[in-house]
Amino acid sequence: MRGDSARLGGRWIRSASGRRAVGVVCALVLAVLGPPTVTPAARAAPAAQGATVSGQGTHTVVTWGASAERQGAGPADRSYRLIVRTSVGGTDPRIRLSNAFGEHPVTFASAYAGLRKQGAELVRGSNRQLTFGRAASVTVPPGETVLSDPLPGKLAAESDLVVSLYVTGAQGPTTGHGMAMQTSYAAAGDHAAEEGAANWTDPMGSWYWLDAVSVTTSARVGAVVTLGDSITDGWASTSDGNRRWPDYLSRRLQAASGTTVKGVVNEGISGNKVLADGAGESALNRLERDVLSHPGVSTVFLFEGINDIKAHTGVTADDLIAGYRGIIDRAHTAGKCVVGATVMPFKGWYEYDDEAEAVRRGVNDWIRNSGAFDAVTDFDRITRNPYDHQRILPFFDGGDHLHPNDKGMQAMADAVDLSALRCAR
Incomplete structure (x- = not known):
């Protein structure tokens, strides 16, 4: 290249x-x-997509999705x-x-x-x-x-x-x-x-x-798939600017010399939930098609949950944790690393209340401390207002108190430890 x-x-x-x-x-x-x-x-399945090129030290890797x-x-x-x-x-x-x-x-x-x-x-x-x-x-x-x-x-x-x-x-x-x-x-x-x-x-x-x-490249090169909702999909970022947080992450990875993870695939759907179909099939139900079927994927980056929480359908922290465990187990069985991201603050959004906030805090505590993920990126701490931890920092707020603007998207991507996108699996 x-x-x-x-x-x-x-x-x-x-x-x-x-x-x-x-x-x-x-x-x-x-x-x-x-x-x-x-x-x-x-x-x-990846094998059906020509995942390797025999004898040449190359394989197929997804470059966009x-x-x-x-x-x-x-x-x-x-x-x-x-x-x-x-x-x-x-x-x-x-x-x-x-x-x-x-x-x-x-x-x-x-x-x-x-x-x-x-x-x-x-x-x-x-x-x-x-x-x-x-x-x-x-x-x-x-x-x-x-x-x-x-x-x-x-x-x-x-x-x-x-x-x-x-x-x-x-x-x-x-x-x-x-x-x-x-x-x-x-x-x-x-x-x-x-x-x-x-x-x-x-x-x-x-x-x-x-x-x-997908493209053919070195067998050492892999891809990360970001499985998420509207924040990952890019809502409130600049249209036609490639300023979603996975876009910023891709630019970091292309410039980095110390990682073999180079592909970034954005599998976010606005309004998507972990547990229930609605705005697209749930993360659990679309995991195979949107993530595991892509060739050359080494890592799943899971950043979902806010839509389950703020919908007030009775979803508890334990319910979401069970959903996360299901995704982690299936990804691990497929030989993929799984990075989890904490759920960002949303006070000021019209569906916010203390009950939903309690679920968010419980979920984030588990993401940080359970050890279930191969690595954790703390989007909550990166984006929250230091004077009110339930609110997104105004500098990062896209205007609705839920979705980050371009600066927030870049801060999220910058918070990802690139070395953590690979694990010993």
Whole structure:
């Protein structure tokens, strides 16, 4: 990898940061690929995603992801230009398309991947066709996912990757991620192959069908998945700025020389709970699909609980602790480290009361002192007002006394001990 440049199409091109890399152009030959990988969304195991490349000391690592949710009807004969930010860099990128919540098959007549120049415009020459079992189109049955063939070439860390999909068969509920905090674009008709922005006149704030991107990199490199709610999803951070706390964490990890954890995947859902479905499936119910199914994951970063507490449904500290233990046990069984984060203060939010605060304190005491997690990050202590521990520090308050602003997001990421993202498992 050379700085923040990327190579798609067998040549070096400029990444989103604008710096250029100089290298020798080499021909890349696409290996003979088998049939498309189509798996049930909740059972897409890493092994099914080509987790290792035999004899080369490399494996597949997830570089971007977003939690799948049930969305409204998706119109047919429409193109979607989805903009995502990579974390770890590597070669041979692959995308995962999900129909987890669809009730009908969905057909992707064409799919392309390139690099963004600005808005919906791509870097010239970067937009390349993706295939699925060497076919240009693929139909994904309800409840299943499909993995693209590897796209030969390099993809840099911290790049704005653009995935363009032309969808001809879509009806009923779709699968996507509602609160992207990133502007993507839609267009009537088939415009996936185009690099210009002229036809992409419909901005949108959600991602549809795309739920993961992976790359091939050193077998020593791993990824951390942040499993969370709206705070992790980025509510109150600056849209189109990549200022969610996992984004700040990714930038720290890319710059750090003392860690092999480089991938960061944001699996936050606004309103999500540990124990109950509602705003997306609960953390317990989506753990397999949103976390354990991704390739190259070494660590789960669990930061959820405030929505269970403030909903006043009778959830106790013991109930939440049991939920945490369930996630920890399943992640440990899968060989993953688990870092737990304390629940942040929320006095001033309209659902705050002394009863909910008592549950929060009980949960945080257990997170800090139980030893159940491989490591703990104390977001509560980092973000709370020193003069009123039940309130978020005004400097970090995004305005509603619950969600941190950009400064709060950065402080959270800075509080993570990078060495703690690896454990002896």
